[in-house]
Amino acid sequence: MADNHHPSPVLIPPPSQVQNEAHVKSMDQYREMYKKSVEDPVGFWGDIAKAFHWESGPTGKFLEYNFDVRNGPIFIKWMQGAKTNVCYNAVDRHVKSGNGSKIAFYWEGNDPGDCGKVTFSELQDKVCRFANVLKSLGVQKGDRVAIYMPMIIDITVALLACARIGAVHSIVFAGFSVDSLTERLIEPKIRFILTSDGVWRGSKLLNLKAIVDSAVDKCKEQGHVVDHVVVCRHLLPEEEYVVNDRDVEERPGQRPSPQLKIEWHAPRDKWWHELVAAASPDCPPVWLDAEDPLFMLYTSGSTGKPKGVLHTQAGYMLYSATTFKYDFDFQPDDVYWCTADVGWITGHTYVTYGPLLNGATGVIFEGVPTYPDAGRFWAIIEKYRVSKFYTAPTAIRTLMGFGDDFVTKYDRSSLKVIATVGEPINPEAWLWYYNVVGNKQAAVVDTFWQTETGGHVITPFPGATPTKPGSATFPFFGVVPIILNEEGKEVGVDVEGYIVFSQPWPGVMRTVYGDHQRFETTYFKKFPGYYTTGDGGYKDKDGYIWVTGRIDDMVNVSGHLLSTAEIESALVEHPTVTEAAVVSHPHSIKGECTYCFVTMKNGSTYSPELAVELIKQVREKIGPFAQPDFIQEAPGLPKTRSGKIMRRVLRKIAIGDRNIGDVTTMADESVVDILFKLRPDTA
């Protein structure tokens, strides 16, 4: 990493309509609150905790931790001994305070016109009944429950019902393949799966139940038995199908979908609606310890094996609620819409927990941004008068490519905050979002965070922070970011280094499920005393933080973090491939994409047909979102004398840059020329 000389762009002040009503109205106010949060975290978070329900208070220290591997095992504990229930705080608390008739979620289906809504009281009823269903199946506190469901209101019911009884939910994004789902069921020995018959994603029909069936079979082959599969009916037509959470205005589209066929395996499979019909709506919450697990969520690991990131009760609750309140500047009459799938961390924290803990009205969208056309997002914003909107840079770039007319034909005057997450946002996309989508009236909030951080860690405050397009700006309360060089020394202004955090905030993950050592090695070993993000970045002369991207073997494709090792192992499973090396390649819409070098086994020859097969193999092993963009033959790979693949050289070859830098450690330089010659024309 080298020195950078970055131009200082113009500062964009917070829009006055946002600033006037904001919780934080100025940088002075932000700095004062921030100072307290890092100097007196116990006092700061202790005050915030007062807004929530605690069945009983902490019995030990409010905060206890070790962030330094040299001093023993890493641990982080907030509010030890306090008893609470996150579901109670997210749902019952609002019903109790008289807000039961407020809309908790509007639901917008894949096809325009297919929609519904649920109030906080209705949500409470659904959650309690479903929690009783889980109990009747034998789910107990601490049991892991897998959720493989589409974007329907019931997925939030599933999460909340688990949280209500202390079961640990583990959502697997319903775009992961059979193999990825299987792997995520086996490691935590999951016996309960909640799924749906199927889902339309744009014009594509996905048979979720069939994927679950295959995964359960594969588990069995490996000696693990799944006892219960609860199927939520979403697409299948049935006479007795009760549409109880949707006001179906009209159904011009594809639901119900008679073309969907599912197999039924009794007694393992059960219909969700049949179990719920027999369940009582009365289900007292289980009071849980502040540090009991709330959920686990797998994220890619640089070794190729996914890590089960574990979050706990009190800290995650405080952090998801507080970041939601301040970073979207939540106001009670807001209609808030986060487009992320509940299957990713953004959908956990900012579709479900953060908004519900604040009593917000949210939108859940089942479809995709370009179906039926590229105006869908803006049509939904007009329809519900969305005031706070949260999406990904890749979606912004995609829609930007369709031109402004798709945006401007809809009324977006309700928008006050327009936020992004998932990857660095390029200034061009940022400015389009600000100028065209927000019409210069809405604050752009670029939030940097990770599955591991639980919630935003670097983010503007919409009513206070003057923004610079492309910078995630400043730390959230309680977060202390530092930029280190390879030797662990803090770097100066404009110098790129590793982004680390020096003290715990309430939302930081507590462990990797079943592998605490991996947690310590991945996040705390490289720089003792710090949590290492794996991202690079720098601070400019005004203290603004610019995140430049991953500096480990991870690639961020359309905001989905993938490990190159995981793709490599999918490639080498092909009978003709002996070795593979995958690197990141810039992509105008996805941000990054993957470029794969494959070495053939003796006797096998490379062909364009093989490339197609390999792409298919990666889709099947991991999921369609992991599909490589480029495959090239590599008779040899550039390696050091000790045999380590030199990825920085491969990255240069992938983009056709002959300036490959220092090659003195390379075992055989002749491979470089060969690889340049074999580059596909399209790259």
Ligand code: PRX
């Ligand atoms: O590289 C960073 C990138 O996404 C990674 C985290 O991915 P994941 O755990 O899947 O969570 C995504 C949603 C929080 C980070 O290590 N990333 C996320 N947000 C930003 C970002 N990079 C730059 N700017 C962002 N705003």
